[in-house]
Amino acid sequence: MPLWFFPTLLALCSLVCLGSAIWLLLNLASLSRMFSGNADVVASRDSNPKSRSAIWTALVLFNAGWIGALIIWMTAFGDTASNVS
Numbered sequence: 567m568p569l570w571f572f573p574t575l576l577a578l579c580s581l582v583c584l585g586s587a588i589w590l591l592l593n594l595a596s597l598s599r600m601f602s603g604n605a606d607v608v609a610s611r612d613s614n615p616k617s618r619s620a621i622w623t624a625l626v627l628f629n630a631g632w633i634g635a636l637i638i639w640m641t642a643f644g645d646t647a648s649n650v651s
Contacts, residue, residue: 572642576635583631586624597621 590597596616 572638576638576642579631579635579638581631582627583635586627586631590621590624590628593621593624 593616595610598610599615600618600621
């Protein structure tokens, strides 16, 4: 694999994670409405509530982003990516 492959994948995972985290923070009222009733989370009034599927998609993208970045980080520093061709 070329040397730019793992840093590019890491940057892509980081951008996905950052983008979904920003979206979730901007739509925090809809996120809190989804988890209201658990652990004293109270939803505020939201004039434009987002759908549950949009929130779940952002949560899945956020988790996939940081887990993917972690796996790429471990692979790049492990024995798998040490052979340069």
